[in-house]
Amino acid sequence: MNLQLRIAGAAGQGVETTGDLLVDAFAGIGLHVFATQTYMSRVRGGLNWFDVRIGDGELFSGRRRADLLVCLSKEGLEWLRGEMADPGVILFNGAAGEGVTGIEFEQIAKDLGGSAIMANTVAAGAVLAALGYEVGKLEELLRDRFARKGEEVVVANIACVRKGAELGTAAAGKLKAPQPAGAPSGICSGNEAVGLAAATAGVKFVTSYPMTPSTGVFTFVAGVADEYGILVEQAEDEIAAINMVCGAAYAGVPAMTTTSGGGFALMVEGLALAGMLELPAFIFLGQRPGPATGLPTRTAQQDLQFAIHAGHGEFAKAILAPGTPQQCYDLTRHGLELAHKYQTPVILMSDQFLADMRKNCTGLDTSYRPINRYVIEDAGESYLRYAVTDSGVSPRALPGGEAFVVLDSDEHTEDGHITEDLEARVRLQNKRLRKLDGMKAEALAPAWHGPPEADHVLVCWGSTYGSCREAVDRLNATGRPTAMLQFAQVWPLDAGAIRPRLGTRRVTCVEGNATGQFASVLREVGALSDCEMILKYDGLPFTGEEIAERVTS
Amino acid sequence: MNKHFFDTDIAWCPGCGNFPILRTLDKAIAAAGVDRRKLVLVSGIGQAAKLPHYTQANVFNGLHGRALPAAVGIKLANQELEVVITSGDGDMYGEGGNHFLHNLRRNVGVKAFVHNNQVYGLTKGQASPTSDLGFVTKVQTHGVVSPPFNPLAIAIAEDCSFVARSFAGDPKHLQEMMVAALQHKGGFTLLDILQPCPTFNKVNTYQWYRERVKPIPDTHDAYDRAKALELAFHWGDEIPIGILYLSKRPSFEEQQVVLSKGTLVGQYAGR
Numbered sequence: 139m140n141l142q143l144r145i146a147g148a149a150g151q152g153v154e155t156t157g158d159l160l161v162d163a164f165a166g167i168g169l170h171v172f173a174t175q176t177y178m179s180r181v182r183g184g185l186n187w188f189d190v191r192i193g194d195g196e197l198f199s200g201r202r203r204a205d206l207l208v209c210l211s212k213e214g215l216e217w218l219r220g221e222m223a224d225p226g227v228i229l230f231n232g233a234a235g236e237g238v239t240g241i242e243f244e245q246i247a248k249d250l251g252g253s254a255i256m257a258n259t260v261a262a263g264a265v266l267a268a269l270g271y272e273v274g275k276l277e278e279l280l281r282d283r284f285a286r287k288g289e290e291v292v293v294a295n296i297a298c299v300r301k302g303a304e305l306g307t308a309a310a311g312k313l314k315a316p317q318p319a320g321a322p323s324g325i326c327s328g329n330e331a332v333g334l335a336a337a338t339a340g341v342k343f344v345t346s347y348p349m350t351p352s353t354g355v356f357t358f359v360a361g362v363a364d365e366y367g368i369l370v371e372q373a374e375d376e377i378a379a380i381n382m383v384c385g386a387a388y389a390g391v392p393a394m395t396t397t398s399g400g401g402f403a404l405m406v407e408g409l410a411l412a413g414m415l416e417l418p419a420f421i422f423l424g425q426r427p428g429p430a431t432g433l434p435t436r437t438a439q440q441d442l443q444f445a446i447h448a449g450h451g452e453f454a455k456a457i458l459a460p461g462t463p464q465q466c467y468d469l470t471r472h473g474l475e476l477a478h479k480y481q482t483p484v485i486l487m488s489d490q491f492l493a494d495m496r497k498n499c500t501g502l503d504t505s506y507r508p509i510n511r512y513v514i515e516d517a518g519e520s521y522l523r524y525a526v527t528d529s530g531v532s533p534r535a536l537p538g539g540e541a542f543v544v545l546d547s548d549e550h551t552e553d554g555h556i557t558e559d560l561e562a563r564v565r566l567q568n569k570r571l572r573k574l575d576g577m578k579a580e581a582l583a584p585a586w587h588g589p590p591e592a593d594h595v596l597v598c599w600g601s602t603y604g605s606c607r608e609a610v611d612r613l614n615a616t617g618r619p620t621a622m623l624q625f626a627q628v629w630p631l632d633a634g635a636i637r638p639r640l641g642t643r644r645v646t647c648v649e650g651n652a653t654g655q656f657a658s659v660l661r662e663v664g665a666l667s668d669c670e671m672i673l674k675y676d677g678l679p680f681t682g683e684e685i686a687e688r689v690t691s
Numbered sequence: 692m693n694k695h696f697f698d699t700d701i702a703w704c705p706g707c708g709n710f711p712i713l714r715t716l717d718k719a720i721a722a723a724g725v726d727r728r729k730l731v732l733v734s735g736i737g738q739a740a741k742l743p744h745y746t747q748a749n750v751f752n753g754l755h756g757r758a759l760p761a762a763v764g765i766k767l768a769n770q771e772l773e774v775v776i777t778s779g780d781g782d783m784y785g786e787g788g789n790h791f792l793h794n795l796r797r798n799v800g801v802k803a804f805v806h807n808n809q810v811y812g813l814t815k816g817q818a819s820p821t822s823d824l825g826f827v828t829k830v831q832t833h834g835v836v837s838p839p840f841n842p843l844a845i846a847i848a849e850d851c852s853f854v855a856r857s858f859a860g861d862p863k864h865l866q867e868m869m870v871a872a873l874q875h876k877g878g879f880t881l882l883d884i885l886q887p888c889p890t891f892n893k894v895n896t897y898q899w900y901r902e903r904v905k906p907i908p909d910t911h912d913a914y915d916r917a918k919a920l921e922l923a924f925h926w927g928d929e930i931p932i933g934i935l936y937l938s939k940r941p942s943f944e945e946q947q948v949v950l951s952k953g954t955l956v957g958q959y960a961g962r
Binding site: 343345363367371377383390510513544545547555556 | 727733757766771960
């Protein structure tokens with residue numbers, strides 16, 4: 139049992155505020171929530187919407203058609219009324235009409251609260267009442283939220299909620315709403331989870347150039363920087379950011395930068411530097427549709443091949459791709475560990491869909507638990523930064539101690555000094571690349587979901603996880619045995635471990651790009667010979683129902 | 692030091708201005724009382740950028756044009772390290788121009804010793820951002836038409852913490868400037884060093900500079916920004932050397948709450 143709610147309006151009208159308020163209120167009463175945003179690249183005007191799906195069981199994706207639509211603008215009504223489920227409820231900021239309940243959200247807010255800003259509280263009250271929920275939890279949230287601003291503001295907001303609820307009741311009874319199911323009341327987004335994991339894992343330096351959809355991680359870390367002791371600096375460009383990260387990593391602090399496709403492109407030389415200098419650089423890459431500026435505020439999974447092959451020359455790197463906010467948290471920590479254990483760059487790939495994805499979260503650990511940096515403290519005068527070892531990993535000392543720590547982006551000997559000794563070149567290049575063996579051996583195994591005997595398997599990576607999972611559940615419920623294999627680590631891959639999972643099954647790769655990039659990667663490493671593909675690259679995320687439909691059509 | 696056959700000889704031409712800069716740097720480190728264990732020499736790419744390999748220190752020899760952001764990352768992670776950049780005019784003012792501009796604003800306490808020979812050496816003789824008008828090369832066959840970048844004027848305009856110029860052909864003056872730079876407490880420290888390139892710059896020779904450099908008189912008040920700016924525009928018959936400008940502006944580090952509690956690397960508190 140679930141419903142899809144959509145709040146639409148122009149940028150600046152409080153679409154996100156209304157959505158956030160509802161998400162917190164629903165989670166507060168124990169409903170499962172899955173929320174995501176669709177917005178245009180502008181500060182004012184246009185048409186943005188915030189989707190909230192609520193249910194009595196865990197939710198992993200959204201739905202295309204809305205059961206309830208709140209329109210703060212006329213454009214919202216024009217564009218989105220064709221995307222309604224049947225029966226559907228429309229609450230419109232204006233006059234009532236055919237199939238439309240008119241509630242003057244902004245006028246009521248002005249009358250009761252003295253400001254149009256409170257239109258979002260009126261709307262939230264109306265939505266709850268239209269679905270037959272009590273507004274008590276919402277009032278409690280508003281009291282907490284506005285306590286700092288004084289009793290007057292609290293009272294005005296509550297008056298707005300009650301008026302909204304009174305008018306929203308007119309639309310009640312049309313939709314059957316899910317009953318609270320004891321879901322966790324905490325909510326977190328993909329970007330917040332990455333930021334929190336970085337702060338708790340001991341990242342001490344974060345430097346970025348703002349770029350949608352990665353900026354949320356940057357601002358989250360800035361918000362908790364004083365609490366966790368993090369230096370946050372806005373870089374003049376992405377080239378500076380990655381080079382500052384390399385410098386800080388050399389000096390011994392876990393460091394990170396956040397970016398998206400175009401910014402990542404600028405970082406690529408610095409990425410190779412981290413590979414050559416063997417530095418634990420951690421990069422958060424939030425994808426959006428390209429090429430070039432593309433669709434700045436939409437979603438895509440188009441930069442996988444680019445990320446895998448990013449950097450001139452050959453060097454070891456790992457790429458992780460979480461599918462939920464919880465996985466964002468876990469894999470950020472894991473990625474930082476990996477970067478330090480192997481002294482090489484690690485990229486965490488997200489996208490706009492996952493960045494803005496909000497889901498119930500069961501208490502992410504906020505305590506400071508610094509990861510192991512794998513540094514040595516007893517390096518003496520004969521220390522060699524790039525000592526050749528079987529694993530390829532050389533003992534890492536930090537500058538400032540007894541030993542000189544010498545790094546060079548030129549080819550170098552074991553002591554780190556520049557060389558054109560070509561035998562040394564081969565020895566050192568082999569050493570660096572040997573790290574890939576260890577990284578492959580401990581690569582995260584892909585996760586199976588669905589019946590073990592299913593002869594059709596959907597392969598996905600990154601944010602497509604949730605939609606695929608819902609599709610698999612839908613397909614099995616309709617008597618089509620289907621399973622899925624989710625890759626949370628997309629590079630390097632252990633082909634030997636993947637082949638038996640796919641076997642002779644029918645394989646469909648589901649990806650948010652136009653060319654089937656991960657399918658190519660699987661073929662390249664010899665883990666897959668042939669497959670079908672379900673691809674999407676219109677800037678919007680997959681829904682579970684969409685994947686299920688495309689599998690059966 | 693590197694002991695391998697291919698690297699025993701220094702990669703600089705005979706008579707290169709980098710030699711006196713290296714010798715003087717070694718003396719200045721001793722004279723300023725800098726602990727080499729706490730010293731990190733940061734460089735990008737170019738002939739000047741090879742200097743860290745020819746002395747004793749921690750070394751971060753990174754990418755062309757990117758010495759500055761790497762140095763800033765090192766300094767912010769551990770303010771107790773003395774971070775000195777040794778790079779050329781192409782590295783600092785050309786490829787790294789944007790970092791130069793914004794780090795003048797940022798004012799992190801790293802020291803940039805820029806070996807300014809007004810020409811690209813490692814790529815064999817093209818114009819640099821500081822080449823004089825009319826300078827003819829195999830690329831600028833009709834002579835340079837873009838006026839030279841004025842790093843000192845820009846630094847003063849951006850209220851840089853320490854702005855000085857010296858000359859590789861005057862080791863005594865150079866050592867004095869290097870020691871002053873190393874001992875400077877504050878933000879970004881810029882020492883532009885006029886450096887002859889006997890192979891690719893046949894115009895700005897030892898002789899050419901020697902006839903023109905003129906120490907700034909002791910009466911100059913380095914905190915006077917207008918006077919400093921006026922000095923920075925002197926170029927041609929007379930080139931002032933010495934400390935042009937000093938600013939009392941607080942460094943970036945001083946303004947960070949998190950750094951008031953100690954170094955970031957110290958606050959890590961983990962393995």
